[in-house]
Amino acid sequence: MSDGMGLRERKKQQTASRIFHTAIALFAERGFDAVSVQEIADAAEVSKMTVFNYFGSKEDLVFAPVEEHFGDAFRAVRERRSGESAVDAVRRQFLEMVENRDPSIGLHADPISHQLRRLVVETPALMERAFLAMQKGAREMAALLGEETGDLMLGTVAAAMLSSARNALVEEHHRRQAEGEDIERIVADAPERVRAAFGLVETGLRGYAVKE
Numbered sequence: 001m002s003d004g005m006g007l008r009e010r011k012k013q014q015t016a017s018r019i020f021h022t023a024i025a026l027f028a029e030r031g032f033d034a035v036s037v038q039e040i041a042d043a044a045e046v047s048k049m050t051v052f053n054y055f056g057s058k059e060d061l062v063f064a065p066v067e068e069h070f071g072d073a074f075r076a077v078r079e080r081r082s083g084e085s086a087v088d089a090v091r092r093q094f095l096e097m098v099e100n101r102d103p104s105i106g107l108h109a110d111p112i113s114h115q116l117r118r119l120v121v122e123t124p125a126l127m128e129r130a131f132l133a134m135q136k137g138a139r140e141m142a143a144l145l146g147e148e149t150g151d152l153m154l155g156t157v158a159a160a161m162l163s164s165a166r167n168a169l170v171e172e173h174h175r176r177q178a179e180g181e182d183i184e185r186i187v188a189d190a191p192e193r194v195r196a197a198f199g200l201v202e203t204g205l206r207g208y209a210v211k212e
Contacts, residue, residue, distance in 0.1 A: 027062070
């Protein structure tokens with residue numbers, strides 16, 4: 001019985017993977033708006049209903065693998081260790097993701113993560129969804145910090161700074177790869193860049209960019 005369930009699950013995963021990779025290939029070739037769900041279904045050799053059974057909407061075909069990561073920083077803060085500050089927790093989580101070369105932070109040679117990012121950047125509807133997802137993660141972190149400290153305003157400032165530092169690092173990883181820089185060099189530089197970015201947050205911008 002368990003083997004049968006395992007086989008069914010594997011078949012479901014294979015179908016979802018085929019639909020996803022087919023969709024991304026078509027989007028990358030023709031643009032997100034120019035491809036219909038029916039065309040994706042036909043190319044993946046499934047019904048249109050099957051596509052919607054696995055992915056709730058056309059936009060979900062792009063965001064399904066990555067959307068959960070918009071809440072990573074919030075989860076790092078929520079699950080931080082006793083005695084650990086918010087910035088320490090987000091920095092530690094990010095360094096662990098660097099070590100694992102997590103595709104969600106742009107540190108993977110697989111081109112599909114960069115295709116996904118390019119699709120989002122080039123498609124206004126997807127950019128709006130990405131922005132709203134990032135804002136949701138920041139608001140959740142702000143609410144948590146505000147509840148813990150009793151100061152929602154400062155919690156909102158802290159959440160915005162932590163989220164911005166994290167997003168800037170991810171953008172740098174993607175930018176450097178898009179410019180043709182070797183992934184090994186980017187990975188090697190990443191820990192120092194992570195410490196510099198969160199170090200700036202930690203010091204509260206004191207002494208930063210003082211105009212002469």
